[in-house]
Amino acid sequence: MASIAKTAQAGTLESSDVMITVAPGTQGSGIIIELESIVLAQYGEDIKIILEKTVKDQGITDIYIKAVDRGALDCTICARTLAALSRAGAVLKEEII
Amino acid sequence: MDLRRSMLFIPGNNPGMLQNGGVFGADSVILDLEDAVAPMEKDAARFLVAQALRTVDYGASETVVRINPLDTFAAVDIKAIVPCCPDAILVPKVESAADIHQVVAMIAAAEKPDQTPVKIIALLETPCGIVEAYHIAKADPRVVALALGAEDYTAGLGAMRTKEGTEIFTARTIVINAAAAANVQSIDTPYTDANDEEGLLADTQLAKRLGFKGKLSINPRQIDVIHSVFNPSLNDIDWAQQVIHAIRKAEAEGSGVASLNGKMVDLPIVNRAERILHLAELLGLMGGEK
Structure with a gap:
C-alpha cells in the first residue's frame, strides 16, 4: 500500500505525548510532515526522521502527517504513528493490531 | 524466588508514566491495558506498551503486562505483547484452570523460539475465581502467583468494600492457602486510597500477618510503605x-x-x-x- 485509506488520529496533547494526525497523500506526493514541538530547535529533525522511518517501514510512500509534540520519546512517537496508521486503515507489517 | 513485595500499576496509555515506571523501585511494574485504558484507546495503548517493553529500561523491576479479560481483547493483547518479552502476563478475572490453559496456548503460539518463557500471574476477582484458586494455581508451571482483586470481587458478592476489609477476609485466606499449597506466591489486593498512608500501613501489615508475599499498588507513593512491611526487620x-x-x-x-x-x-x-x-x-x- 503506497498510502492510507482515510484520515485518522492518535495520541494526546499531554506532556511526554505526541498527537499524530495522518491523511492520505495523492499519488507521488511523498511523505509530507508538519511538525509542532516544544523541542523543535533541539530535536525537530530527529522527530521528522522517526516519523518518516516509521511510515516507510510500513511501505507507505504518499502521506500527510501532522505531529504536535509535547516532548515525546522516540518509542512514543513510533507507537502513536503506528496507532494512527492502523486507525487510517493501513495493514501494518508488525504483528501488533 | 522472585521478589514481588510491591507490584505497581502503570496506565498503559500514559507515555509519561510508562517511560518513568522504572524509577520508583517497585519489585514489579504492571503496564496496564485493562481498567486504566478507555475502550476507544485499547489499540493505542497496545502499541505504546509494546514499544515501551522494547525500549524503556525498567531497571531491576520485573515487567508485567495486565491484559484484557479472555472474553474481550486478551487474544489480541497476547499476540502483540508476548513477542516484546515481558517477564509475565497478569490475567484478569481468571475463573478456572481452563482459563489458564487457554492463556498458556495463546502465549506459546506468540512466543519467539529463543524467548524466555513468559510467566503468568492470575488475578482472582470473582467469587468463582476464589472457589477455583488452587486449581488455577496448579493449572500450569507458568503460573507463579495468585493475586486478589477485591474491588470486582466485592461487587460480585454484593458486599460493600470497606477499609477494614472484613468482607474480603475469607477470600484473602483462601488465596493465600491455595497459593501456598501450589507453591506459588500470593499477592494482596491494592489499597485504593493513595492519600491514606496509615490505612495502607495497617492493611499491608494485616496482609503480611495473613501470609501474603506482596501487595498490588496503584500509586508510586505506596511503595516505600509496602516495602517497609514486607522487608524482614x-x-x-x-x-x-x-x-x-x-x-x-x-x-x-x-x-x-x-x-x-x-x-x-x-x-x-x-x-x-x-x-x-x-x-x-x-x-x-x-x-x-x-
Whole structure:
C-alpha cells in the first residue's frame, strides 16, 4: 500500500505525548510532515526522521502527517504513528493490531 | 524466588508514566491495558506498551503486562505483547484452570523460539475465581502467583468494600492457602486510597500477618510503605541467624534436636528462618551478619 485509506488520529496533547494526525497523500506526493514541538530547535529533525522511518517501514510512500509534540520519546512517537496508521486503515507489517 | 513485595500499576496509555515506571523501585511494574485504558484507546495503548517493553529500561523491576479479560481483547493483547518479552502476563478475572490453559496456548503460539518463557500471574476477582484458586494455581508451571482483586470481587458478592476489609477476609485466606499449597506466591489486593498512608500501613501489615508475599499498588507513593512491611526487620534477621546457628551446632554435636532460648527448633522453624535470611540476602540487608 503506497498510502492510507482515510484520515485518522492518535495520541494526546499531554506532556511526554505526541498527537499524530495522518491523511492520505495523492499519488507521488511523498511523505509530507508538519511538525509542532516544544523541542523543535533541539530535536525537530530527529522527530521528522522517526516519523518518516516509521511510515516507510510500513511501505507507505504518499502521506500527510501532522505531529504536535509535547516532548515525546522516540518509542512514543513510533507507537502513536503506528496507532494512527492502523486507525487510517493501513495493514501494518508488525504483528501488533 | 522472585521478589514481588510491591507490584505497581502503570496506565498503559500514559507515555509519561510508562517511560518513568522504572524509577520508583517497585519489585514489579504492571503496564496496564485493562481498567486504566478507555475502550476507544485499547489499540493505542497496545502499541505504546509494546514499544515501551522494547525500549524503556525498567531497571531491576520485573515487567508485567495486565491484559484484557479472555472474553474481550486478551487474544489480541497476547499476540502483540508476548513477542516484546515481558517477564509475565497478569490475567484478569481468571475463573478456572481452563482459563489458564487457554492463556498458556495463546502465549506459546506468540512466543519467539529463543524467548524466555513468559510467566503468568492470575488475578482472582470473582467469587468463582476464589472457589477455583488452587486449581488455577496448579493449572500450569507458568503460573507463579495468585493475586486478589477485591474491588470486582466485592461487587460480585454484593458486599460493600470497606477499609477494614472484613468482607474480603475469607477470600484473602483462601488465596493465600491455595497459593501456598501450589507453591506459588500470593499477592494482596491494592489499597485504593493513595492519600491514606496509615490505612495502607495497617492493611499491608494485616496482609503480611495473613501470609501474603506482596501487595498490588496503584500509586508510586505506596511503595516505600509496602516495602517497609514486607522487608524482614533486624530482629527477624537476628532471630533467623540464631536459629540457623543453633541447628548447625546441634548437627555438629550429632543431635537431631536443637533449642533456642528454651524453645525447640524443629523443621518448620528452620524453614521460616531460612526464608527470612534468603529474603534479607536478596535485599542486601545482611551487612551485619554474625
